[in-house]
Amino acid sequence: MGHKSMDDCGIDAIRAILASKPRPEGWAARRMRLDEVGSIWPVAGDIKLEPAALGGVPCEWSLAPGSEPARVLIFFHGGGYCSGSILSHRRMATEAGRAGAMRVLAAGYRLAPEHPYPAAIEDALSVWNGLRSQGIAAKRIAVGGDSAGGGLTLALIQRLRDAAEELPACAWLVSPWTDLTMSGETIATKEAADPLIHKAYLAELAEAYVPSRIDRRDPQISPLFADLSRFPPMLIQIGSAETLLSDSSRLAAAAGAANVPVTLEIWPDMIHAWPLWNGRLEAGRRALASAGSFVRQKFAE
Amino acid sequence: MGHKSMDDCGIDAIRAILASKPRPEGWAARRMRLDEVGSIWPVAGDIKLEPAALGGVPCEWSLAPGSEPARVLIFFHGGGYCSGSILSHRRMATEAGRAGAMRVLAAGYRLAPEHPYPAAIEDALSVWNGLRSQGIAAKRIAVGGDSAGGGLTLALIQRLRDAAEELPACAWLVSPWTDLTMSGETIATKEAADPLIHKAYLAELAEAYVPSRIDRRDPQISPLFADLSRFPPMLIQIGSAETLLSDSSRLAAAAGAANVPVTLEIWPDMIHAWPLWNGRLEAGRRALASAGSFVRQKFAE
Numbered sequence: 001m002g003h004k005s006m007d008d009c010g011i012d013a014i015r016a017i018l019a020s021k022p023r024p025e026g027w028a029a030r031r032m033r034l035d036e037v038g039s040i041w042p043v044a045g046d047i048k049l050e051p052a053a054l055g056g057v058p059c060e061w062s063l064a065p066g067s068e069p070a071r072v073l074i075f076f077h078g079g080g081y082c083s084g085s086i087l088s089h090r091r092m093a094t095e096a097g098r099a100g101a102m103r104v105l106a107a108g109y110r111l112a113p114e115h116p117y118p119a120a121i122e123d124a125l126s127v128w129n130g131l132r133s134q135g136i137a138a139k140r141i142a143v144g145g146d147s148a149g150g151g152l153t154l155a156l157i158q159r160l161r162d163a164a165e166e167l168p169a170c171a172w173l174v175s176p177w178t179d180l181t182m183s184g185e186t187i188a189t190k191e192a193a194d195p196l197i198h199k200a201y202l203a204e205l206a207e208a209y210v211p212s213r214i215d216r217r218d219p220q221i222s223p224l225f226a227d228l229s230r231f232p233p234m235l236i237q238i239g240s241a242e243t244l245l246s247d248s249s250r251l252a253a254a255a256g257a258a259n260v261p262v263t264l265e266i267w268p269d270m271i272h273a274w275p276l277w278n279g280r281l282e283a284g285r286r287a288l289a290s291a292g293s294f295v296r297q298k299f300a301e
Numbered sequence: 302m303g304h305k306s307m308d309d310c311g312i313d314a315i316r317a318i319l320a321s322k323p324r325p326e327g328w329a330a331r332r333m334r335l336d337e338v339g340s341i342w343p344v345a346g347d348i349k350l351e352p353a354a355l356g357g358v359p360c361e362w363s364l365a366p367g368s369e370p371a372r373v374l375i376f377f378h379g380g381g382y383c384s385g386s387i388l389s390h391r392r393m394a395t396e397a398g399r400a401g402a403m404r405v406l407a408a409g410y411r412l413a414p415e416h417p418y419p420a421a422i423e424d425a426l427s428v429w430n431g432l433r434s435q436g437i438a439a440k441r442i443a444v445g446g447d448s449a450g451g452g453l454t455l456a457l458i459q460r461l462r463d464a465a466e467e468l469p470a471c472a473w474l475v476s477p478w479t480d481l482t483m484s485g486e487t488i489a490t491k492e493a494a495d496p497l498i499h500k501a502y503l504a505e506l507a508e509a510y511v512p513s514r515i516d517r518r519d520p521q522i523s524p525l526f527a528d529l530s531r532f533p534p535m536l537i538q539i540g541s542a543e544t545l546l547s548d549s550s551r552l553a554a555a556a557g558a559a560n561v562p563v564t565l566e567i568w569p570d571m572i573h574a575w576p577l578w579n580g581r582l583e584a585g586r587r588a589l590a591s592a593g594s595f596v597r598q599k600f601a602e
Contacts, residue, residue, distance in 0.1 A: 189558065190558075240558060245554070256567030257490065263564065263566050264567075266557030266563040
């Protein structure tokens with residue numbers, strides 16, 4: 001912590017920005033707020049953006065100079081299945097593409113409470129099928145996302161695996177929300193350290209996303225409890241100052257026990273989904289560089 | 302599994318070699334056996350070996366062509382604190398040096414039951430101090446080892462941290478034994494999958510290493526229960542077919558929660574301390590390559 005430069009304001013400055021306004025109330029205000037804080041630093045000028053629709057789902061293509069258009073990351077933004085957008089995560093998704101030298105397809109899946117479970121997963125599957133029908137081989141596709149987008153990634157892979165479909169080359173998960181029962185010990189032990197994600201907020205999100213008749217331990221909803229066998233190689237990145245740390249460490253243990261190649265990175269001092277702020281946060285850029293290196297290696301295998 | 306070549310016999314062939322002889326009984330037979338299976342494939346012909354003594358502890362220097370002699374990995378072999386030697390782990394230690402472009406100092410610390418706890422830790426500290434007194438800066442030293450050698454690495458770092466000494470650049474742990482109370486769930490769930498490490502054997506080792514008056518939860522003995530704060534960056538590598546998988550996944554979670562930079566790699570199908578067999582096992586060489594890349598990056602920071 002502490003070292004600062006033009007290109008690195010440090011995580012404490014991000015914390016200060018997040019603390020500078022009262023927490024928003026209500027879905028509309030939360031969505032505006034995430035669009036605002038997620039896009040404080042604009043997309044780099046050399047990124048080519050193009051709107052698209054795949055399987056009826058609004059999406060956005062992005063491409064950095066020198067990237068390989070035939071390799072694609074499908075990116076699912078976070079926001080607890082209730083907020084977040086292509087806009088809020090544009091800087092993160094586009095720079096992930098640069099780091100991985102690949103094209104990015106950011107998915108604007110439907111949100112709760114208007115569209116509860118399983119709408120988001122159905123949209124994720126529609127995007128996957130839409131991309132595959134364009135002739136992109138599964139092994140040239142990586143899937144990933146942050147927070148709820150990480151959970152959505154795992155739900156999509158379950159669906160594909162259970163349908164005996166070809167699987168993506170790898171999965172990239174940043175601060176994934178894997179347990180909607182909130183049974184991880186860091187929900188309590190990191191309560192004071194985490195500026196963003198607290199139990200009451202998670203409970204509200206889970207209530208909005210999951211119809212009350214459905215068990216939150218359902219593996220499509222809480223992929224921590226899923227059968228993870230035959231999943232593709234998985235990179236999990238999580239900050240040490242996160243209530244969701246146990247969601248990542250337990251996922252790594254479960255996936256590894258199921259014979260999945262797993263890399264878990266725990267980043268000191270980092271907060272929920274910190275690569276969002278890569279525009280001024282060096283640790284955000286380094287995390288994306290590590291993810292890019294991971295994805296490039298898996299594409300090459 | 303399955304794919305084989307001149308340079309990759311596959312993990313099943315290693316399993317077959319291990320199963321080809323009855324498990325040895327008694328310490329002398331176990332020591333001979335580990336020397337035998339650990340050195341099936343000889344040290345590469347281009348490695349320069351040199352015996353040494355640091356702080357009174359017998360050691361061995363090794364250097365691969367092109368490596369940087371001013372950067373040193375202190376390597377602690379595994380063997381449950383009761384067996385293992387410079388010889389048994391020579392191929393693993395020397396190839397780790399090549400992968401990390403560094404010199405390796407393999408430590409021949411004292412073994413139980415002749416020399417129970419804390420003899421091994423005292424020897425580890427003597428080797429550290431001996432190397433430091435040769436003018437090698439702490440930040441140019443990496444420490445690491447497999448199995449009990451991983452536990453010993455963590456015990457050494459605790460001692461240094463508690464004495465407010467400078468710390469090594471990083472720690473590298475392969476299949477570390479971090480919990481001598483055997484409370485990890487994979488001790489049971491991986492019992493059938495693991496060809497080498499079972500609860501009764503671990504109990505015998507712990508009994509030989511730890512004098513009965515001492516609690517096995519002591520953090521010097523079971524570093525999983527230690528305060529890990531201010532530890533240097535840590536790479537943990539573990540196979541999915543190991544009873545000690547939980548020793549690694551819980552260590553990663555604990556170190557990460559203590560704000561330590563952690564990378565945990567879980568390798569499918571791999572068994573206890575598989576980089577030992579890098580001579581014919583491609584996954585062993587890839588694990589060493591990943592460790593080498595990690596160490597080089599930490600030396601450069």
